[in-house]
Amino acid sequence: MATVRLAPVLRASVGGSKQVSAQGSNLAEVLNDLYARFPGLKEQIQPEESLSRFINVYVNDQDVRYLQGLETSVGPADTVILLPAMAGGR
Amino acid sequence: MGDASREIMKQARRQVPEWTPSQVHEALANQHEAGPEHQEIVLVDVREKHEWNEGHIPGAIHVPRGFLELQIEEAVSDKSKTVVLYCAGGVRSLIAGTTLQQMGYKNPVSMSGGFGQWKGNGYPFVQPRTMTEAQSKRYSRHLLIPEVGEQGQFKLLDSRVLLIGAGGLGSPAAYYLAAAGVGTIGIIDSDVVDESNLQRQILHNTKRIGQYKADSARETIEALNPDVKVITHIERLDETNVARIIADYDVILDGTDNFPTRYLLNDAALIANKPVVHGSVFRFEGQLTVFKPYEGPCYRCLYPEPPPPELAPSCAEAGVLGVLPGIIGLLQATETIKLLLGIGDPLVGRLMTYDGLAGEFSELRLFRDPQCPACGENAHPEDLPTYAEFCAVPAR
Numbered sequence: 001m002a003t004v005r006l007a008p009v010l011r012a013s014v015g016g017s018k019q020v021s022a023q024g025s026n027l028a029e030v031l032n033d034l035y036a037r038f039p040g041l042k043e044q045i046q047p048e049e050s051l052s053r054f055i056n057v058y059v060n061d062q063d064v065r066y067l068q069g070l071e072t073s074v075g076p077a078d079t080v081i082l083l084p085a086m087a088g089g090r
Numbered sequence: 091m092g093d094a095s096r097e098i099m100k101q102a103r104r105q106v107p108e109w110t111p112s113q114v115h116e117a118l119a120n121q122h123e124a125g126p127e128h129q130e131i132v133l134v135d136v137r138e139k140h141e142w143n144e145g146h147i148p149g150a151i152h153v154p155r156g157f158l159e160l161q162i163e164e165a166v167s168d169k170s171k172t173v174v175l176y177c178a179g180g181v182r183s184l185i186a187g188t189t190l191q192q193m194g195y196k197n198p199v200s201m202s203g204g205f206g207q208w209k210g211n212g213y214p215f216v217q218p219r220t221m222t223e224a225q226s227k228r229y230s231r232h233l234l235i236p237e238v239g240e241q242g243q244f245k246l247l248d249s250r251v252l253l254i255g256a257g258g259l260g261s262p263a264a265y266y267l268a269a270a271g272v273g274t275i276g277i278i279d280s281d282v283v284d285e286s287n288l289q290r291q292i293l294h295n296t297k298r299i300g301q302y303k304a305d306s307a308r309e310t311i312e313a314l315n316p317d318v319k320v321i322t323h324i325e326r327l328d329e330t331n332v333a334r335i336i337a338d339y340d341v342i343l344d345g346t347d348n349f350p351t352r353y354l355l356n357d358a359a360l361i362a363n364k365p366v367v368h369g370s371v372f373r374f375e376g377q378l379t380v381f382k383p384y385e386g387p388c389y390r391c392l393y394p395e396p397p398p399p400e401l402a403p404s405c406a407e408a409g410v411l412g413v414l415p416g417i418i419g420l421l422q423a424t425e426t427i428k429l430l431l432g433i434g435d436p437l438v439g440r441l442m443t444y445d446g447l448a449g450e451f452s453e454l455r456l457f458r459d460p461q462c463p464a465c466g467e468n469a470h471p472e473d474l475p476t477y478a479e480f481c482a483v484p485a486r
Contacts, residue, residue, distance in 0.1 A: 007375075009372060018445075052397075053393070053394045053395040055397075061453075065459070083454070084397055085392070085393040086371075086372050
């Protein structure tokens with residue numbers, strides 16, 4: 001199972017965890033596994049067909065936009081990072 | 091002058107050729123015309139530092155006579171060159187000439203009449219920039235670092251940094267940048283100090299509740315370092331003022347809490363070609379990166395669109411550990427100083443994240459998007475929406 005690390009704004013949707021495991025051989029499958037268990041995540045990551053434009057997804061520290069997007073393969077030892085834009089500064 | 095010193099002078103005069111200031115002036119002019127490959131003459135000022143500081147001949151190397159034997163071989167390694175030595179009146183340089191001969195220099199020359207006569211003839215001289223005694227003391231720990239040193243400190247003193255917001259990130263950043271001697275610090279903030287700010291916004295204090303943050307920041311900074319000029323902009327950054335405000339600054343430190351300002355600033359900074367040191371915090375975590383126009387990605391490469399407000403709560407809604415913006419703000423200040431001095435590897439194309447609870451730093455690579463609407467090939471950063479109307483979270 002791949003490891004998925006979540007930015008703090010997303011953690012409420014997975015019961016507060018910083019990191020969860022998910023099943024799948026590519027990014028789309030891994031994310032679908034997550035949505036099945038944590039339905040709140042879908043709206044924040046993939047409200048429509050494609051990944052949302054205010055979130056960056058990394059597989060092993062590489063931005064998936066420059067890999068194969070949702071088709072990027074994910075092995076059991078890989079780490080997926082979900083990083084939406086953060087605004088807070090004050 | 092006693093007999094012995096007269097004898098030394100007589101001896102030196104026999105040994106060391108002397109040129110008048112006119113001859114030196116002409117020789118230097120000829121050499122200048124001959125171009126950089128034909129530099130046969132080296133001009134060495136052997137006076138004390140305080141004399142040098144009051145003015146010296148342009149292009150001269152400063153080697154005080156007391157350090158001549160120790161430093162001259164490093165300063166002038168080719169002993170066949172014509173080394174023209176000068177002091178204030180032509181005496182010390184003559185004796186210095188005999189020293190150079192002893193050390194194997196083939197052609198030392200002493201300039202008769204010294205710097206006094208050079209100046210009297212109306213020939214050009216320059217006055218090096220010097221620090222006051224107070225500055226030498228204040229910045230002594232910087233002066234000891236080779237990467238900063240006196241020249242670097244002057245660079246900082248001449249630098250202009252704009253802080254977007256005097257809040258959680260802006261407070262520590264401005265405080266330390268002021269301490270470091272960044273000569274001009276601009277602060278744009280239209281907010282007033284609120285009690286709930288004081289848990290992290292260390293530029294302000296209890297007595298200043300209700301004052302404009304920009305004014306409070308200026309008071310704190312001026313009390314810390316009188317070298318720093320603080321320019322306050324008590325207004326909100328918007329389409330009408332952003333270009334005018336950022337125009338005068340070298341680096342922009344982004345400490346805003348909202349998306350409209352971040353997009354607005356991103357596009358304006360691209361147009362004006364100014365680096366933005368970006369930081370943000372959330373509860374126990376923070377992140378920062380440097381957006382250097384056209385060298386790395388811009389904010390829109392990373393996030394082409396802002397999230398809807400319900401997915402991006404501000405500090406006011408989400409909370410933040412008070413020290414967290416301190417850490418991220420100081421990392422931003424560090425990146426700012428690196429950019430100003432041109433040292434180290436700035437966080438261009440790298441996102442550094444800090445997780446306070448885990449005690450972990452990590453780094454992600456960021457890429458420039460060739461299709462980016464703001465900095466890509468056919469980009470028009472002046473035409474893009476800033477989502478001011480889109481975001482429900484008010485721009486503060």
